[in-house]
Amino acid sequence: MSEISSEDPFESPEAADLARARGGDGAAFTRLVAPLRRELHAHCYRMLGSVHDADDALQEALLRAWRGFERFQGRGSLRSWLYTVATRTCLDAAQARGRRAMPVDLGPSSDRAVLDAAPLGEVAWLGPYPDAELPTGGGPAARYEQREAVELAFVAALQHLPGNQRAALLLFDVLGFSAAEIAGIMDTSTTSVNSALARARRVLAEKVPARSQQQTLRKIGDARMREVVAAYSSALERGDAEALVALLTADVTWSMPPLASWYRGLAAVMDFAVEVPLTRCPSWRTRAVAVNGQAAVACWVGAGPEELHTGFSVTVLTLREDRICEIVSFLGAEQFERFGLPTSVK
The missing domain is CATH 1.10.1740.10 (RNA polymerase sigma factor, region 2, helix turn helix motif)
Structure with missing residues (x-):
């Protein structure tokens, strides 16, 4: 049976x-x-x-x-x-x-290129996030919100909040839990949750741009975003400083964690660009990638056009209108495997 x-x-x-x-x-x-x-x-x-x-x-x-x-x-x-x-x-x-830091958190910008700077290994640096690992369900609106919630400026600003404020804001504003539900999650009172939310929002209002990258990218359109990324990549590969300048805002910043030095404004950024990536790095290979919901480029450096190029950085570009207002180059070949990228290319 x-x-x-x-x-x-x-x-x-x-x-x-x-x-x-x-x-x-x-x-x-x-x-x-x-x-x-x-x-x-x-x-x-x-x-x-x-x-x-x-x-x-x-x-x-x-x-x-x-x-x-x-x-x-x-x-x-x-x-x-x-x-x-x-x-x-x-x-x-x-x-x-x-908390995780960015170079801008550690000190003032440099006016001139800092050559042969050593990485600061003792600093816990903010890291990039592959778009490929974001949730895929829920339709276009949900995917838009997921990308917006991992933008560099937002995640960097979160690091300035105490843990309870960070958690409360994410659970309420990003994930849609009620204050009562958050109180249960965090084993506290609803009053404490509302107080943490208010304090967190004041900090973020000072540190996060009013317009998100998702809003900017929607406004300029995918085609124009791809043009900007391609123009940046081409200028880097050709060593063309003038072409690079044409893509940048007057108040552009460039940082390269784990290096502490960073640069603000066209003069300082171009002094660095000419001295380091356009002069000291003889040959570049680039590829557009999707990082933190933003335009980004993976970069490999070689001793010459015919030589093997090794992974150098995953560079995230922040746009204002259709110009680049921030460049963050996350240095190190260790970034590449997580992004499904080869650590070396010809």
């Missing part, structure tokens, strides 16, 4: 997996979490400012969630419960590691 299944034939697959996961079925837990992994990872990146820290935090959060899954009673959504675990994990990590 065949064994009669005890499972309810009308039970949803998710409900069945919830029951299995509570019973210790790891595969069922993995299936439940899979649709939420990307958005949880992006949340960890916004909280911590580093894709590698986000990897570690998400892994730790899911381990905590699995070990304590019997405590999830299903009174709220699984998504809310996982965000609770992930947010608390990130708060622990932020307290232990401190």
Whole structure:
């Protein structure tokens, strides 16, 4: 006689997996979490400012969630419960590691090119985030919001907030949780959440441009954005300073973490560009990439046009209208693997 299944034939697959996961079925837990992994990872990146820290935090959060899954009673959504675990994990990590910095946070800009500067290894630097790892569902509006929420200016500004303010603002303004839900997630009061939100918004109002990159890119259109990226790449590869100047705003900045030196204004930026990338780097190869929801270029440097070119930087461009107002070159070949890029090209 065949064994009669005890499972309810009308039970949803998710409900069945919830029951299995509570019973210790790891595969069922993995299936439940899979649709939420990307958005949880992006949340960890916004909280911590580093894709590698986000990897570690998400892994730790899911381990905590699995070990304590019997405590999830299903009174709220699984998504809310996982965000609770992930947010608390990130708060622990932020307290232990401190905030991520950009060169502009460390001191004034340089008027002239700083040659042979050594990387500051003791600084925890803000890092880039691959658009390819952002959530893909929810339609164009949701994807627009996801890209806007990882723009460099926004993530850099978040690093100036204490952990509780950072978490409250992200959970409310980016993820749409209510103040009462956030109070539960952070084990505090609704009054404290509202106070943290107000303080966080005041800081961000001072540090984040009024117009996001998504708004700028929508206004100028994809075709014009591609033209700007191609013109930047071409000017770099040809060593054409005049062509590069034509793409920049008068108040342009250029920074290169993990180097502390950074430059503001056309004169300083061009002095650096002529002295270093256009003179000291004999040959360039470039490729347009998608980073932090912004226009970006991967750059390889070689000793000559026929020589092997090695990974140099992932450079994120911030546009104002259709000119470049900020260049951030994240130096190091270690960036390339995460972006699915070769570490060397011919």
